Amino acid sequence: MPEFTTHQVHAGESRDAAHGARVTPIYLTAGFEFDSFAQAEGRFGGDEAGYTYSRSGNPTTAALERRVAGLERGREAIAVGSGQAALTVALLGLVQAGDHILSAQSIYSGTRGLFENGLKRLGIEIEFVDDPTDLDEWRRRVRPNTRVLFGESIANPGTEILDVAGVATVAHENGLPLVVDNTLATPYLLRPGDFGADIVVHSASKYLGGHGSTLGGIVVDQGGYDWAASPFRHLTGPDEWLDGRSYVDVHGDGAYAAFARSVVASLFGPVLSPMNAFLIQQGIETLSLRVQRQSDTALAVARWLEAQPEVVRVDYAGLASHRAYGLAQRYLPRGQGAVLGFALAGGAAAAERFYDAVELFSRMTHIGDVRSLILHPASTTHGHLAADVREELGIGGGLLRLSIGLEDADDLIEDLARGLAAVAAGAAASEGAAVSASSAGDSADALPAHAFATDAAVPAAGR
Ligand SMILES: Cc1ncc(COP(=O)(O)O)c(C=O)c1O
Structure with a gap:
């Protein structure tokens, strides 16, 4: 495995076969032309690889996703328009009305707002752990309807540090995933996945982009959580769009990422511009x-x-x-x-x-x-x-x-x-x-x- 500094300039890169461009080109296009009726049908049906429309995927954005997944040593990343969008996509990929999120007390004020104003109005319950260093408090406050444990690796602004391994243990004891916002640490200082976090979220507007010019957000599925054995019925149960098969049946370990990408990110639509994906990737090269x-x-x-x-x-x-x-x-x-x-x-x-x-x-x-x-x-x-x-x-x-x-x-x-x-x-x-x-x-x-x-x-x- 290459060192971080090598990875940050090379992870996920692909050669431009058409012209040999060394830097990822900016594919600033709404959609992608199909050669034929059969190709269009194949791409929409998932039988043929390739792009359809930039809300569902774009080569510049995909290059950024591969790079961040590489840096976090995750399975797959999904890039969206802001850090708030990344949190929304990560969490709505997991929870629905009636579910409960257990979060560390000290978190970014916008995330608290998303929990208390946004998700609560959708019927999702939020509860804050008063002392996130107390693993017994996390344990005590897990409820039958809890679906996610959440914290920031370095909290904004108090700089409390999440005991990622400890909270991951509590999550896994209960069969639940731990979601960690790693914005302030970046994968250079800490890879939460190394300590058991299952999903890592970034506001790429901050250190990944690094130059104060661009908003963006990333969700990384670390690939360690067993979606097939999870309590998430929308991933394990039959789905109309999948002809009655489940996301786990069709996508295996990629079930969560496929749902978060094709249902939450693509249908709610908080798209990252390919221009911004390019700028964030440039930023990452000096992270x-x-x-x-x-x-x-x-x-x-x-x-x-x-x-x-x-x-x-x-x-x-x-x-x-x-x-x-x-x-x-x-x-x-x-x-x-x-x-x-x-x-x-x-x-x-x-x-x-x-x-x-x-x-x-x-x-x-x-x-x-x-x-x-x-x-x-x-x-x-x-x-x-x-x-x-x-x-x-x-x-x-x-x-x-x-x-x-x-x-x-x-x-x-x-x-x-x-x-x-x-x-x-x-x-x-x-x-x-x-x-x-x-x-x-x-x-x-x-x-x-x-x-x-x-x-x-x-x-x-x-x-
Ligand atoms: C820790 C953390 N997470 C998420 C966000 C939201 O990111 P964005 O402003 O890109 O939506 C911020 C923004 O300050 C943040 O500090």
């Missing part, structure tokens, strides 16, 4: 170089932040002070990723000053870019959550999230120091205002009207 460098810089930045008196907490699993440090050492020895959070003692007012003062960090909701990015989760991505849920997730008003890019570490630290200087200047100014107001007999509130509670008030548990 290891970027992620290694970004992780190394993130660790340097996290260590620097931890030493600053204005910072009350740093969420980065590469720090010995983080509660997931032990799991990170086990699962992520090469690096712990490039997303980190830090909480300012001055709460929301301090976070606002900091956010507005930085010059090199881009104020954006995104991660995995070559550029470094900064976000205030409590007022943006997590603004819609109830205050107690935000608190439980450690998303206080003083929390800022960073996505570390490829800039020089010293330049990034200088920019963060600029943010801290603005916080200190703001605190001094409001102290002065408070003194003059109180000497005039007034009660002055120096915080902006929209400020949140300070992080100092947020308990450490549940972060």
